[in-house]
Amino acid sequence: MKGTVSICCFISLLLLQATAEQEEEEDFISTLRDRSHIDETLRLATDEKAADYAAAIQKLRKIYHTSIKPMEQAYKYNELRQHEISDGEITSKPMVLFLGPWSVGKSSMINYLLGLNDSPYQLYTGAEPTTSEFTVIMHGEKIRSVEGIVMAADSSRSFSPLEKFGQNFLEKLIGIEMPHKLLERVTFVDTPGIIENRKQQERGYPFNDVCQWFIDRADLIFVVFDPTKLDVGLELEMLFRQLKGRESQIRIILNKADNLATQDLMRVYGALFWSLAPLINVTEPPRVYVSSFWPYDYAPDTSRELFKREEISLLEDLNQVIENRMENKIAFIRQHGIRVRIHGLLVDRYVQTFKEKMSFFSDPELVFKEIVDDPDKFYIFKSILAKTNVSKFDLPNRDAYRDFFGINPIANFKPLSTQCSYMGGCLLDKIEKAITTELPALLSSINSGKQPGLSSCEATGCGEKPKNRYRKN
Incomplete structure (x- = not known):
């Protein structure tokens, strides 16, 4: 009887500890990070x-x-x-292109930079593949969405050549206009995540050709990775072949870095370069930024100061392209x-x-x-x-x-x-x-x-x- 009571008490203690840890984690996640450095670094007030x-x-x-x-x-x-x-x-704003595997935080990063989190206009994010369209986030007098067929038909925009990829692609193209100081100076393009076990014909349009069109016109290309998913497959290899000659515009982002301990993060950083070395055959590799680009506070017991400096460095890089x-x-x-x-x-x-x-x-x-x-x-x-x-x-x-x-x-x-x-x-x-x-x-x-x-x-x-x-x- 006493043994049964002891086991019950032990289980209760474990449940209480798990509940406390869950509540602590929820409190941590609900803590929003200060965004004042974004406006300051990008000089949005000027x-x-x-x-x-x-x-x-x-x-x-x-x-x-x-x-x-x-x-x-x-x-x-x-x-x-x-x-x-x-x-x-000719008259278009600089284009920043986000590429990478699915569920690495591309849409979350755009939401963070524009301050769209917890608003009705934030890009949809999730652990599963969520972005199936090419989403162009651009400046407008009011918040509205623009269908791809309308974007291609408007000669005042720079997207009319996309008609050559067919109606199936135009149905997968969407524009979002909103009044935002950053979007007065730059246009963001969010892309569908790379899924290695999916064939190109299953998308219904020439995915690689469309990526090449955006790559050729991008002023800055963010290739985003999750430190827990560094597999390099055929579709990612094809993407890096398409990036040949554009190495000066490429920035590699190791996102969600606060999910790992510092020692594990160093191992992942080395593994990333080892995986990408055959694909990026240049003397000087692209700049790599290590941080966690979303609005919530960094996980406890991680390199917070390093992540903050890396984020400011990336913002300065973006500002240089704008200027x-x-x-x-x-x-x-x-x-x-x-x-x-x-x-x-x-x-x-x-x-x-x-x-x-x-x-x-x-x-x-x-x-x-x-x-x-x-x-x-x-x-x-x-x-x-x-x-x-x-x-x-x-x-x-x-x-x-x-x-x-x-x-x-x-x-x-x-x-x-x-x-x-x-x-x-x-x-x-x-x-x-x-x-x-x-x-x-x-x-x-x-x-x-x-x-x-x-x-x-x-x-x-x-x-x-x-x-x-x-x-x-």
Whole structure:
């Protein structure tokens, strides 16, 4: 009898201890973290010089439309790269993309940064896979949701090219507008979590292609991991292959770090780098942030000061992208202009070689097939490197031109020497002037704080006699 009573007392004590621990844990979870450092670090209380920014954007649009887009259209660059720049993309805010496996805290992190927790507008979160859509959180005068089909149809936005992925994808695209100081400067994109045992066709749309579209346009890419789930599967490997060349924009986040003891966290940190090393083959790996990005207080007996410093460091990184958005946009347009210029020079060289090899008895299809199949035999690419200041690292894949000319007959293109007009100038001269003079000058005016001029004849060559150094005298 006494033994039974002792066992009952022991069980009661265990239940009381478990209840007390549960109540203590609930009290800990209900304790909200101070968010004042977010507004302070991101400088959300400061007003921006909107007039200077608008003038620079107007100037950038003018340079693009008058100096780069004409060659882009004349030589159908969009069919080579499938990347057409719209006004919405030029005027768009910096884009921060959240990628990673399911249930690692991507949506919770966005809720925390925007202060949406316990509000009707917070993104849905949970332990199971919850986000099945691509969610774009952007600024608006009032809180409302925008269907994907509406976003794609609105030419003033930068999402109209997403129509090419089909209606099934547009049903998985949603926009959320809300008045928020941070969203006046940046746009967040939350993505569906990577589930390794799910095939791409089960999603109903080309998931990897859609991710690539957002990756190409993102100014900052947060790849989020849970320290308790570090498995790297095929879909995650594919994602990191898509991130090649964008290493400077990637930030790796080891989220929910307060779930582990400090010693275990160090082991996980090493295991993460060991898993990702084959996927990120660069000299300097991306920056890794270790913290817990949600609104509740850190777990007791964890590295609270380290997590706080890591969070502030991430916010400073985000703020740097916001402050440099105009410089990044100018650099992006200039890089695009360099690619368009190289494409125009290559097409011009193909056209010239075709005309030189053609004779009265030649078969046009056989002649051009020989040129496209073996461009090195005719020094197509080497001649571009010899005559122009083109880097060999900027040259596109030569196999891409076999497909390009497969749908665009060579007869559809004119030589660069004929692409001139008395009032408009030459296509090549205008794009070279934009790359070497106008865009660097605009960048210098931004850095010096001077408002860029908007003269009507600048960048158009109006009233000047066209010159072309490739025209035969």
